Amino acid sequence: MSLAVALPHTRVSPLVLALAAVLVVLIAPPAIFLLDVSLHETRPDGSFGAFTLRFYRELAAERLFLASARNTVLYALGSSIIAIVIGTAQALIVERTDTPGRNLAFFAAIISLGVPHILYVVAWLLLLGRAGPVNDVIHFLVGPATAIDVYSIGGMALIEGIGFVPLTFLLMSAVLRSMDASFEEAAIMAGASPLRAFSAVTLRMGAPALCALALLFFARAFESFEVPALVGLAGNINVLTTTIFQAVHRTGMPSYGEAGAYSVSLVIVIALLLFWQSRLTRHAHRYQSITGKGFRPRILDLGPWRYVGTAILVALFLIVTVVPVAILIFTSFQPFYDGLSIEAFGRASLDNYRVLLGPGSFRDSIVNTIILGAATASFVVPFTALCGWLVARRVPGAALLDHLATLPLVFPALILGVAFLDVFVNVPLPLYGTLVSVIIASSVRYLPYGMRYAYAGALQIHPDLEGAATIVGAPFATVFRRVVVPLLAAPLISTWLVVFLLSVQVVALPLLLVGPGSEVMAVTLFELWQNGQVTELASMGAVWIALMTAVSTAFHLITRHKQIAA
């Protein structure tokens, strides 16, 4: 490794120090705020009062703590398993088989990522709710006594899990694409069945990436809010985030102590998990499969089974994308939603779209939102690509970058918003209430996503390639630019798109940061939901999804072009 070789006696390379400094500047203010808020009483005006440990004591003594902790683990496990199993299976079909129509899966995944999470959850509730079409079918087939109860842990894990299938698919397919398939091929040549080749070779080679992904999703579920609030609370099921949310809102005047104590505890748990994961990937070089020789992945000929592959992909596309989007589109033509019925079709009108085209915050906020997404992704992706590569190369001190960049994953967005409000209102720069402040906050929030992704990709590039470049005299910057970036191009472009699509739909973070004139789309959608304008929300959502589909299509074409070029 160039840096390690160049600086054999330095414990921490200057580049790592510089990157760590940037991370500390970004992350320290909200982190310190979290710690502070968990250790002090909050006065009515929001300033800190006396030092106290009571929030930690109360957290441990919380009557509901054990029950919600158990629910949280079940929910996190369930949703991670659903997302990873389905997403990985889909990625394998697309990347490793000759299933017809497989390339459309990317398109499907990307459309689905463009559906704001809150709309997506609403759509699933419309579908699976007591008055929804799924229960109507069950009543028709089995009788009125039987019904599925979506307001349960199972329902929560299902909605959250399916919601994360597209992300898993995109991440896993990028990993698979850059994994040398000749090992699988060798296994099959040696007489192993495709299934055996998959379990003995592919799965094991992809283990570090899978592990990183599992950790990401597990931690995310711990912090997730929409599904626990919309699905869980309606069924009296509390997970830790909703318990905290209720504590925050207990007496009208927000008190963030308990939420702070919760986040700090969570940071410790995640730090332990990360430590465990870094031990697990200690022998990461074993997984490097992109070497100097041609690594173009080969495709498995499924024979007649390839149509089964197509059927699976179509079914997934229907479940993950078409059905939720269809119910939203249906709702967008309704004056109100009370289930899917023939009667309801008779009520259809364009009224909601008419409201949309009138003067309103929708058009004002679209441009802001696109700037927000593009700026966030354009900062996060190159930054984490560099960090992820340094970590994968075990440059001295780089593990610190990994830990720092993963930290924001466990800051609940609710608290992160409050923390950043406090930061920006105090910074002697005119940032408070501006779009720039939202961009900075959302960059911090999506660092972990970029990091996990870049790291998984970089793990698979054999350092020989960089070594070769170094030997012929390429300076460090050139090695990164000419060797690493092109090899990582496909995953980096997908990461850009993913960060873009995720950052434009987050609600809790910009809620307090935006001011007059800097409104963003997600907040407008959230307000429509709060004001009970579900049908207007659906029409705005439909327009938004169409727009995001256009952006995603453009990207898909660029990525394909890139692949051809590579």
Place this chain on the structure above:
Amino acid sequence: MILACGCARTVRFAVTAALGTALAGFASGASAQDILLDHGSGREQATLDGARKEGQIVLYSAAIVNQALRPLSDAFMKKYPFLKMTFWRGDTEEIIAKLGAEQRANNIVADVAEGTGVGDLAVGAGLTEPFFTPQVEALPERYRDPSDRWSYTRISYFCIAYNTKLVAPADAPKSYDDLLDPRWQGKLAWRVGTASGTPLFITALRLSRGEDKALAYLHKLAQQKMINFGSGSARTLVDRVIAGEFPIALNIFAHHPLISKAKGAPVNSQLLAPVPSTAGTLVIVKGVRHPNAALLLADFILSKEGQQILADAEYFPVRSDVAPQPALASVIPERAGMPELFLSPDLLNRNTARSEKIFEELFQ
């Protein structure tokens, strides 16, 4: 306050600069308090002259943007073309969080804040300046604050909503005691996680029945396996009732079901005696940068014109000379022949903590 320690000097510089602009805004050199509490005959002209120099005004409000805030701001700027009005919409908790942060950093952006529960929370946290507006004279006595800390802007009445496909109008509960009927077990939803949800319901019972009787009632209600709905506003709960997810919702804003019913949705409101009511409040922020413009806005929101805009946005006006929308009139207790229990922000605030505690003990 993390950064204050790190860059105290720069912050101080910014504060001085901010104060400088604030002071420059005061037309006659009078203090903000003098301007805000002026009862004199020259008030109107002085306010106009001052506002002309200030040139802008910022409102934080919890009212709906498209129906209320935008028409309000358009009409206000049409009336006072020399003022540029901007607004930011947030829930009460968010408004308070923002006002508090601005105050601590001495970086005041908002001039006026409005919303249900905003008044008492903001006053309690010391974030406001008392002010006088002659418009209060047009309000009924019970809707005036004797110490000029806030003014009421719109009234809300609370009742139950039921899905008319799942509950026949004849069967719908007509009194608090009807809610205890075993047939409603597991079918009653109420909103948790906000002061206008379960705490308001419990406070209203305690104040109307007395502590002991209220507690006895709530013990029985706890047998009904209440659905603690924590995933949105009162309005979203009504939508879940329309969608058929819950047959009955307690403690929702009485006009919401009527608005949906007018569009043909299978939902209706049912008042229970006594009908709890509360009011949105308007405050002027401490350290206000545009005190004259703030007064003009307060006057405007309470004027007949401003109240009419709120009435058109389907809120209940606080002035008795502005009529609410006819379709909504049926839930005004006075017209329905029901007693009203007005919960002033003070009263609500004093009782919320105890009501929350009761909720936690019996319903969580």
